Amino acid sequence: MAKWWKEAVVYQIYPRSFCDTNGDGIGDIPGIISKLDYLKALGIDVIWLSPIYASPNVDGGYDISDYRAIAPEYGLMEDFEQLLHEAHMRKIRIIMDLVVNHTSDQHEWFIQSKSDRENPKRDWYIWRDSFEGREPNRMESVFSGSAWAFEPLSGQYYLHLFANEQPDLNWENPEVRSAVFDTMRWWLDKGIDGFRMDVINLISKPTEALSVDGGMGGNCVNGPKVCEYLREMHREVLSKYDIMTVGETPGVSPFNAIQYSSLDSGPLNMVFQFEHMDIDAGPYGKWTTNKYTLPELKRVLSKWQTELEGQAWNSLFWGNHDQPRVVSRFGDTSSVEFWNKSAKMLATCLMMMKGTPYIFQGDELGMTNLDIHELSEVRDVETLNAYRDLVESKHIYSHNEMMECIRKAGRDNARSPMQWDAGMNAGFTLGVPWLHVNGNYDSVNAEMQINDPSSVFCYYQKLIQLRKQVPVIISGRYELLLPDDDRLFAYKRTEDDNVLLVICNFSNCCFKNNEIFNLLPRQAELLISNYDDRTDSIRPYETLVYIGK
Numbered sequence: 001m002a003k004w005w006k007e008a009v010v011y012q013i014y015p016r017s018f019c020d021t022n023g024d025g026i027g028d029i030p031g032i033i034s035k036l037d038y039l040k041a042l043g044i045d046v047i048w049l050s051p052i053y054a055s056p057n058v059d060g061g062y063d064i065s066d067y068r069a070i071a072p073e074y075g076l077m078e079d080f081e082q083l084l085h086e087a088h089m090r091k092i093r094i095i096m097d098l099v100v101n102h103t104s105d106q107h108e109w110f111i112q113s114k115s116d117r118e119n120p121k122r123d124w125y126i127w128r129d130s131f132e133g134r135e136p137n138r139m140e141s142v143f144s145g146s147a148w149a150f151e152p153l154s155g156q157y158y159l160h161l162f163a164n165e166q167p168d169l170n171w172e173n174p175e176v177r178s179a180v181f182d183t184m185r186w187w188l189d190k191g192i193d194g195f196r197m198d199v200i201n202l203i204s205k206p207t208e209a210l211s212v213d214g215g216m217g218g219n220c221v222n223g224p225k226v227c228e229y230l231r232e233m234h235r236e237v238l239s240k241y242d243i244m245t246v247g248e249t250p251g252v253s254p255f256n257a258i259q260y261s262s263l264d265s266g267p268l269n270m271v272f273q274f275e276h277m278d279i280d281a282g283p284y285g286k287w288t289t290n291k292y293t294l295p296e297l298k299r300v301l302s303k304w305q306t307e308l309e310g311q312a313w314n315s316l317f318w319g320n321h322d323q324p325r326v327v328s329r330f331g332d333t334s335s336v337e338f339w340n341k342s343a344k345m346l347a348t349c350l351m352m353m354k355g356t357p358y359i360f361q362g363d364e365l366g367m368t369n370l371d372i373h374e375l376s377e378v379r380d381v382e383t384l385n386a387y388r389d390l391v392e393s394k395h396i397y398s399h400n401e402m403m404e405c406i407r408k409a410g411r412d413n414a415r416s417p418m419q420w421d422a423g424m425n426a427g428f429t430l431g432v433p434w435l436h437v438n439g440n441y442d443s444v445n446a447e448m449q450i451n452d453p454s455s456v457f458c459y460y461q462k463l464i465q466l467r468k469q470v471p472v473i474i475s476g477r478y479e480l481l482l483p484d485d486d487r488l489f490a491y492k493r494t495e496d497d498n499v500l501l502v503i504c505n506f507s508n509c510c511f512k513n514n515e516i517f518n519l520l521p522r523q524a525e526l527l528i529s530n531y532d533d534r535t536d537s538i539r540p541y542e543t544l545v546y547i548g549k
């Protein structure tokens with residue numbers, strides 16, 4: 001059956017960094033409203049709004065203190081309602097971030113829960129006694145250090161898989177689930193179009209993970225009752241609305257993904273898997289200067305294309321607010337020419353695959369990793385905690401080594417302000433931006449690109465249009481070609497007798513490759529390319545998409 005979310009292109013907005021209208025250096029909802037025409041021109045169908053709820057902002061708003069209030073720095077509830085209205089007038093849908101694995105420690109629920117052991121909200125969070133005078137077990141937080149924090153008021157430890165200020169909710173408690181479902185209905189009744197669900201496969205903690213010999217945070221992914229809770233959520237809430245849902249699910253296998261989002265009966269429409277984001281991980285996870293290899297990237301992405309075929313729907317993304325910039329990571333920023341070509345090539349490679357594409361704000365301009373000079377410029381809690389852990393406590397990296405890792409993988413890379421024009425602060429704010437603007441804004445910005453047919457922006461526009469015009473892009477089967485080639489990422493999409501051939505050169509080399517051109521479909525027509533002319537070679541970062549029979 002045709003589902004609108006299969007044909008949609010989603011654009012992720014990180015509100016803090018999108019557009020500031022009142023000069024406090026923080027993006028806001030009126031700023032988003034002012035850019036809806038820009039988004040309409042790009043051609044996207046859905047906005048995924050990262051959290052805009054009341055929050056002490058320890059973790060960029062992923063620590064929510066009131067699920068039904070807008071953070072004052074972003075605006076009023078009326079501003080949000082106006083945003084929704086203005087978006088809908090332009091036929092743009094809005095999905096919200098649902099962050100319910102944990103709350104902020106400033107949420108009223110937690111304030112109650114921690115106040116004493118007899119409080120009715122005590123069991124809404126996960127409390128344990130100390131073990132032999134220390135933490136209940138050795139479980140580690142995703143953001144470094146123990147996953148347990150001591151609460152002196154009531155003399156027990158609470159579980160936090162992320163920052164100390166993000167206590168995990170106890171989903172075992174039916175009152176918690178029903179409070180979450182109420183909140184979801186409340187937003188859906190306002191007219192929003194769905195949810196992106198933060199770490200939704202972490203909500204069920206295996207008993208062993210919480211026991212005295214429980215291990216690492218990783219033990220909490222895909223816990224025993226995730227499916228049960230999601231089915232309940234679907235029955236109680238999701239099934240009653242025409243919406244889209246995408247679960248953020250680190251550590252899923254295709255098997256898990258199909259359980260969560262199978263085409264016929266899955267509680268969610270799709271999930272974000274992260275296997276391709278982890279191919280350059282090292283012994284200390286993302287904090288490494290390891291390089292990825294192209295055959296591995298192809299293997300991982302193709303595995304997901306193939307294994308979900310006919311079973312579940314893929315979400316397609318190169319990055320988000322937690323990842324470095326795609327063109328810095330998989331492309332080439334060593335020259336203007338390579339930057340432009342590789343940004344377009346990467347967009348093609350992703351958007352011609354099967355699934356729903358997600359564009360992170362600024363990627364449509366080819367925005368690059370932030371120029372981080374000093375540790376004092378860093379704002380992200382994950383990065384700062386990791387620095388303390390790996391440099392100061394464990395002496396694993398020197399300052400300079402860690403700075404190199406941070407420049408490569410730190411979350412601030414993608415969170416720097418949107419580059420709207422070449423004016424002060426890239427047109428993001430008239431005040432002091434909460435995180436500095438990338439120094440390259442005079443050459444990478446929206447104003448320069450919107451009317452320049454050779455720009456990254458205009459190329460994204462074209463790709464998005466193609467997805468609307470060429471059905472095989474939405475529904476064709478995927479097949480990887482030349483799996484071992486370490487320069488070309490090439491694949492085919494086929495449906496009935498329609499064939500799409502996608503060729504992407506991930507290298508800065510120019511070479512001949514007859515093998516690939518021998519695979520051209522019959523009556524091949526060039527649909528899109530990032531060079532103006534054709535030669536018999538494949539040039540640096542060249543991409544070519546042919547359609548035929």
Ligand code: TEU
Binds near residue numbers: 059
């Ligand atoms: O991210 C979950 C998650 O797995 C990330 O912590 C990821 O491993 C890491 O950021 C990679 O560097 C979600 C949100 O997207 C993230 O912004 C939040 O900090 C996190 O949940 C906690 O809510």
Ligand code: CA
Binds near residue numbers: 021024027
């Ligand atoms: Ca503002």
